[in-house]
Amino acid sequence: MTVPSYNQVQIDLKALRNNFRILRSRTKPQASVLAMVKADGYGHGMVQIAKVLREEGCAIFGVAEVREAIALREAGLKNEIYVMLGFETNQAELFLQYKLTPVVFGLRGIEPLALAAEKAGKKIGVHVKIDTGMGRLGFPPDAFEEVVAKVKQYPSLYPAGIISHFSQSDDLFSEQTLESYTAFAGCREKLGKPFLGIFHIANSGGLLNFPQTHDDMVRPGISLYGYYPDGLPGHKGSSENNLTPVMSFTTKILQVKEVPAGTGISYGHTYITTRRTRIATLPVGYEDGYSRLLSNKGEVLIDGQRAPIRGRVCMNLTMVDITGIKGVKEGDEAVLLGRQGSEIITADEIAAWAETISYEVLCMIGNNNQRTYR
Ligand SMILES: *Cc1c(COP(=O)(O)O)cnc(C)c1O
DSSP states (O other), X not given: OOOOOSOEEEEOHHHHHHHHHHHHHHSOTTSEEEEEOHHHHHTTXXXXXXXXHHHTTOOEEEESSHHHHHHHHHTTOOSEEEETTOOOGGGXXXXXXXXXXXXXXXXXXXXXXXHHHHHHTOOEEEEEEBOSSOSSSSBOGGGHHHHHHHHHHSTTEEEEEEEOOOSSTTSTTOHHHHHHHHHHHHHHHHHOTTOOSEXXXXXXHHHHHOGGGOTTEEOOSGGGGTOOTXXXXXXXXXXXTOOOOOEEXXXXXXXXXXXXXXXXXXXXXOEEOSSSEEEEEESOOGGGTOOGGGTTTOEEEETTEEEEBOSOOOSSOEXXXXXXXXXXXXXXXXXXXXXXXXXXXXXXXXXHHTTSOHHHHHHHHHTTSEEEEO
């Protein structure tokens, strides 16, 4: 039996569909779109998101780990699934069993795949990752020819693609993105015509800000969920075609009370009232992904107005000031993320209060609460 929590995450699938259509239309026609659904779909629910995007014509999906790809297969998804973070040696067979697409970023990954494929009597295509400036995973650009040659040595393997990742494509003016792309394009040149695999490097930033980097495939994540990678609400004054946030997060007021001036609120009394104050106590806290960094900084929406957080966010409770908002009762809705009336709180705004990025806010809230879909 699932008893509903006070706290509910709502996922707006219409907004998701709309975002996908916008991103598809901004992508060069020759490039396909891989939808990043790692981290349980950035907190939106990997399986539900993948199924809806598949209906929109998305044919390729990306996850971090093998276990996520298998969860998608077990949910009935038949499309191509890229596993970005490799695998443990004894998991190589899973790529054959579940028809998953491996990304290799080190020599250690190659042989186990070749042996597993040979054992299964099949050929498997691998995507070779190059580090063009992210400083994270992958072969240096000058080593990759050797790696491609090594892949070709195994009759059960073939190089199906070359992949890299941008570190600064959220910044429209980043020189580093251009340098990174130059290194990537250089690899394509070196491989020359006989290479039949695909090239892909563009994340949301590459897709939106650097159309010259779309190559054969783009890999948007955050933009599918309605946010721009630079944390700004829109992009380059393109008022039409704006992405729409997909997630909202609401709770219900647990208690309303009035306290005199000089009252300390929450642990450590980091807030002391300066006048007679009406406080609404909300049954939400850092356990629900509502960060303690929002203490004395964040705001919530009640009756379409902003109510500031007073004192520290607790594990399960948060206090907000509703002195200026008339007629608030226990049980009324409070919106922590999303729209109420004409006001909206975005994940970018929460991220700014908590000194992080929308990606983390969405994962924390989405993956720690009950989700409903509409
Ligand atoms: C997460 C990820 C993406 C998507 O990045 P966004 O900034 O969310 O668009 C693309 N490629 C790789 C390899 C990733 O890990």
